[in-house]
Amino acid sequence: MKITSIKGFADILPGEVEIWQFIEEKAREVFGVYNFSEIRIPIVEKTELFSRSLGETTDIVEKEMYTFTDQDAKESRLTLRPEGTAGVVRAYVESEMYQVEPVRKLFYSGPMFRRERPQKGRQRQFYQIGAEVLGRADALVDAELLLLLSDFFRRIGLEGVTLELNSLGCVQCRPAYREKLLAFLRERADRLCENCRRRMERNPLRVLDCKEPSCIEATRDAPSILDYLCEACREHFNIVQELLRQSDVAYKLNPRMVRGLDYYCRTTFEWTSTQLGAQNAVAAGGRYDGLVADLGGPPTPGVGFAMGMERLVLLLSMRELRQAPRPALFLVWVGDAGRAWAFPTAHRLRLRGVSVEMEGERKSLKSQMRRADKLRARNVIIVGDEELGKGIAVLRDMDSKEQRELRLEGLEDELVRRLEAPA
RNA sequence: GUGAGUGUAGCUCAAUUAGGUUAGAGCACUGGACUGUGGCUCCAGGGGUUGAGGGUUCAAAUCCCUUCACUCACCCCA
Numbered sequence: 001m002k003i004t005s006i007k008g009f010a011d012i013l014p015g016e017v018e019i020w021q022f023i024e025e026k027a028r029e030v031f032g033v034y035n036f037s038e039i040r041i042p043i044v045e046k047t048e049l050f051s052r053s054l055g056e057t058t059d060i061v062e063k064e065m066y067t068f069t070d071q072d073a074k075e076s077r078l079t080l081r082p083e084g085t086a087g088v089v090r091a092y093v094e095s096e097m098y099q100v101e102p103v104r105k106l107f108y109s110g111p112m113f114r115r116e117r118p119q120k121g122r123q124r125q126f127y128q129i130g131a132e133v134l135g136r137a138d139a140l141v142d143a144e145l146l147l148l149l150s151d152f153f154r155r156i157g158l159e160g161v162t163l164e165l166n167s168l169g170c171v172q173c174r175p176a177y178r179e180k181l182l183a184f185l186r187e188r189a190d191r192l193c194e195n196c197r198r199r200m201e202r203n204p205l206r207v208l209d210c211k212e213p214s215c216i217e218a219t220r221d222a223p224s225i226l227d228y229l230c231e232a233c234r235e236h237f238n239i240v241q242e243l244l245r246q247s248d249v250a251y252k253l254n255p256r257m258v259r260g261l262d263y264y265c266r267t268t269f270e271w272t273s274t275q276l277g278a279q280n281a282v283a284a285g286g287r288y289d290g291l292v293a294d295l296g297g298p299p300t301p302g303v304g305f306a307m308g309m310e311r312l313v314l315l316l317s318m319r320e321l322r323q324a325p326r327p328a329l330f331l332v333w334v335g336d337a338g339r340a341w342a343f344p345t346a347h348r349l350r351l352r353g354v355s356v357e358m359e360g361e362r363k364s365l366k367s368q369m370r371r372a373d374k375l376r377a378r379n380v381i382i383v384g385d386e387e388l389g390k391g392i393a394v395l396r397d398m399d400s401k402e403q404r405e406l407r408l409e410g411l412e413d414e415l416v417r418r419l420e421a422p423a
Numbered sequence: 424g425u426g427a428g429u430g431u432a433g434c435u436c437a438a439u440u441a442g443g444u445u446a447g448a449g450c451a452c453u454g455g456a457c458u459g460u461g462g463c464u465c466c467a468g469g470g471g472u473u474g475a476g477g478g479u480u481c482a483a484a485u486c487c488c489u490u491c492a493c494u495c496a497c498c499c500c501a
Contacts, residue, residue: 004492059499063424083501112501117424119495128501195498211497260500270501281501308501334459365459373461384459398461 008116008124019313020127023156024109027129027307030152034144036105036131041087043111047077053086053291055262057202064114080113083261084130085288085304086295092134093297102300103135109309121279121311130285132304134292139239142267142287142303143247146240149271149283149305150249158315161282164254164270165244166225167237168205170289173230174265178204180223191218208256224255233266240267263288267303276311283307328419330372331358334365334384341383345412352416372398379419 051061066080097104109129133141182204189197193212244251259268268286285305292300333342346356359368372380382394396403406414
């Protein structure tokens with residue numbers, strides 16, 4: 001029986017991995033421009049970290065986490081991280097970063113794990129690139145993150161994404177809205193789907209997000225969170241919008257947008273694409289001003305986002321930008337003497353930074369040339385008994401088909417010099 | 424967790440409608456034509472437990488049952 005990978009855990013093979021590298025490279029560039037530092041945190045954390053930060057009753061915590069018991073005396077409960085923010089905040093608090101400099105702009109990338117049914121744009125091990133800004137409460141930083149994302153999408157040539165924006169209010173104003181909404185929903189509970197009737201009391205905001213036609217119909221005239229924001233929240237949200245308009249970043253207000261995690265407050269946002277099928281969110285995030293304190297740190301505001309790598313890859317794969325590595329030189333050898341010459345020569349050239357490839361088995365010259373062509377080598381060196389006898393090697397430019405004889409003596413210097421010139 | 428769809432060569436697919444020689448093709452791969460010079464062309468070759476297991480039948484890729492995998496959707500979310 002062949003051993004296969006497990007459901008929802010995919011290999012990223014050559015041919016596709018180049019797109020991943022491209023995205024990661026561009027992300028680093030943008031994060032650099034915006035002065036973010038990278039942070040690397042563990043993939044496994046204590047289960048409690050996630051249940052406390054995401055919310056006990058969220059779907060992720062209730063049924064999607066990979067949780068197991070560690071083999072130590074205490075039988076610790078551990079969990080494969082389902083998202084990145086909790087761990088970053090934990091690290092911020094644990095290392096007491098705030099003592100030295102409370103304002104931190106951090107980014108991370110890596111795998112996350114949720115035990116959901118796989119489908120287009122959704123894996124059980126999936127990759128996110130995310131960023132968090134800790135210690136800044138002002139609306140400028142909310143807008144800055146949105147501009148960063150907008151810049152990033154431009155940099156990778158991604159079009160057709162739209163920004164949806166909402167504010168969830170704060171501890172001051174959200175409870176009042178919640179009561180108002182709950183009263184509204186109770187009046188028409190009979191018209192809501194079973195699912196919504198169940199979650200209505202626990203998390204009434206979620207009902208606004210339901211795709212069930214009956215629920216959409218029933219909540220058509222539901223009160224909007226944006227009408228209930230307190231003075232401070234309204235001011236904050238207005239500034240965010242104003243800054244976006246100044247920078248010509250288009251957005252759409254969506255007062256029904258609810259984030260899945262409990263820690264969000266004030267600004268929340270989602271960049272979506274219509275080309276992704278059901279899983280249309282490319283990047284999403286928001287503000288979480290209470291989380292640092294919840295995890296035992298000093299009261300510290302926070303705001304961040306995460307992007308879904310496989311969704312970005314899906315969108316970019318629709319375009320052709322894959323570039324397989326191309327050897328600068330292919331060494332073709334004939335006869336035992338040729339091979340004895342070629343192998344150490346290849347190594348010395350590689351030590352000097354030249355990408356070299358060669359055949360290992362005795363193959364016909366034609367066959368080796370075919371292989372060089374297939375690998376798209378730019379140049380070929382041919383060395384056989386004839387050449388060795390004359391103290392030369394034949395250099396062939398595969399694109400122009402030009403061929404010349406080079407002296408073996410000083411050949412490596414000559415090749416390094418010639419191949420340095422960009423093709 | 425629920426539902427639907429799909430499983431035939433490395434890849435894309437024929438053959439399934441009404442069971443019937445040895446399961447085919449294109450691409451890819453290997454070699455040759457061109458004994459030491461790539462791409463084009465032509466020729467040849469290798470590659471299959473028809474996802475797996477069981478059943479019906481003289482005979483199963485094809486019909487029935489079970490199971491597994493994948494895909495998409497619900498759900499949820501990045």
